[in-house]
Amino acid sequence: MASVKMRNINKYYGDFHALIDIDLDIADGEFVVFVGPSGCGKSTLLRTLAGLEGSYTGVMEIGGQDISKAAPSDRGVAMVFQSYALYPHMNVHDNMDFGMKVNNVPKAEREERIANAARILQLEPYLDRKPAHLSGGQRQRVAIGRAIVRQPKVFLFDEPLSNLDAKLRVQMRIELESLHKQLGATMIYVTHDQVEAMTMADKIVVLNGGRIEQIGTPMQLYHTPATRFVADFIGSPSMNFLPVLLGSSEGSAPVGRYGETEIRLPEGVQGKASGNITLGVRPEHLDIAPADAGPEVGRNGRAHVSAGALGGTVAVKETLGGETILYVDTREGDRVTVKVDGDTAIDRGTAVTVSIPFERIHLFDAGGATLTN
Ligand code: ATP
Numbered sequence: 001m002a003s004v005k006m007r008n009i010n011k012y013y014g015d016f017h018a019l020i021d022i023d024l025d026i027a028d029g030e031f032v033v034f035v036g037p038s039g040c041g042k043s044t045l046l047r048t049l050a051g052l053e054g055s056y057t058g059v060m061e062i063g064g065q066d067i068s069k070a071a072p073s074d075r076g077v078a079m080v081f082q083s084y085a086l087y088p089h090m091n092v093h094d095n096m097d098f099g100m101k102v103n104n105v106p107k108a109e110r111e112e113r114i115a116n117a118a119r120i121l122q123l124e125p126y127l128d129r130k131p132a133h134l135s136g137g138q139r140q141r142v143a144i145g146r147a148i149v150r151q152p153k154v155f156l157f158d159e160p161l162s163n164l165d166a167k168l169r170v171q172m173r174i175e176l177e178s179l180h181k182q183l184g185a186t187m188i189y190v191t192h193d194q195v196e197a198m199t200m201a202d203k204i205v206v207l208n209g210g211r212i213e214q215i216g217t218p219m220q221l222y223h224t225p226a227t228r229f230v231a232d233f234i235g236s237p238s239m240n241f242l243p244v245l246l247g248s249s250e251g252s253a254p255v256g257r258y259g260e261t262e263i264r265l266p267e268g269v270q271g272k273a274s275g276n277i278t279l280g281v282r283p284e285h286l287d288i289a290p291a292d293a294g295p296e297v298g299r300n301g302r303a304h305v306s307a308g309a310l311g312g313t314v315a316v317k318e319t320l321g322g323e324t325i326l327y328v329d330t331r332e333g334d335r336v337t338v339k340v341d342g343d344t345a346i347d348r349g350t351a352v353t354v355s356i357p358f359e360r361i362h363l364f365d366a367g368g369a370t371l372t373n
Pocket of ligand 1: 013016018036037038039040041042043044045192
């Protein structure tokens with residue numbers, strides 16, 4: 001297994017600049033997820049590493065070896081596609097065998113690798129079956145098995161679970177995580193699903209418009225997003241954003257205004273920005289109470305230091321069982337999402353006070369860069 005290094009990777013499709021100045025280091029054995037909205041370049045970056053895209057500039061290394069110009073088969077990578085790409089006329093055994101045969105791996109060695117992969121992926125009962133007679137999850141396992149028997153230095157997964165139903169996705173996600181632990185392999189995984197990214201990754205690479213927006217562990221991205229884009233993309237439901245006008249109070253603690261509401265802001269923010277900024281706060285960090293109950297005690301009965309208390313009315317209540325999502329229309333005309341316990345007594349139409357815990361606020365300048373990390 002091996003580390004991956006990318007330096008200054010740039011890729012064009014005609015005039016379109018699909019990958020812009022990509023620098024990335026992946027450690028041996030790491031599980032790295034490329035995440036971002038549709039069209040941000042996730043698949044292009046993965047395919048470029050696999051050698052499946054045409055020309056690009058920059059340097060790529062796997063295990064310290066420069067593979068920038070190597071053919072796909074000489075890069076030591078194996079890719080698992082969303083579409084599975086199995087051979088329909090071959091049974092499971094032969095699907096796994098084919099690539100090794102082409103590479104002249106001796107028969108005994110091939111059989112040992114197939115048996116090992118079938119055991120790990122629980123495919124032993126299906127070795128004689130053709131893909132048409134397998135479920136979606138089993139087909140995906142065969143595609144993964146085909147990658148395992150190649151004994152690659154790096155596994156590449158391109159949205160491998162997106163053709164599976166929600167329940168099977170969760171199951172396969174857990175299986176992939178345990179496969180990663182068993183093999184100790186370097187794995188790179190592309191998805192647009194931030195829940196998959198958060199749950200599976202050692203390290204997440206957030207892409208936006210062909211550039212790397214931020215790299216970090218899931219919790220680093222959750223707690224200290226570098227930009228509004230990352231803050232918006234990571235976390236579910238998404239972070240709330242409110243326009244705040246930064247005051248120019250000298251000497252005293254900095255304050256801003258959200259409509260009529262005064263917002264207490266962290267020290268030092270005035271040195272970094274002025275005028276209109278954006279306040280971000282996650283739905284699960286807001287406290288909500290009926291307007292006549294007072295804002296200082298949160299939904300869990302914890303007192304917190306409030307940065308400000310917004311007045312509003314619950315417009316929509318979504319009951320999910322274990323948790324409830326309340327959508328509050330503020331007096332200023334914004335809609336704020338609040339995540340509370342499933343059995344909240346607060347109903348649609350209730351006048352509420354939403355309190356913003358001071359220690360939970362994120363601030364972003366007009367360009368979207370963080371002011372609070
Ligand atoms: P998705 O989640 O929708 O698969 P992605 O982040 O994987 O998106 P890519 O497939 O990497 O996105 O595409 C990045 C950009 O490059 C897109 O704007 C896409 O339209 C463009 N692109 C991809 N392949 C080609 C191609 N062969 N020719 C021209 N443009 C392309």
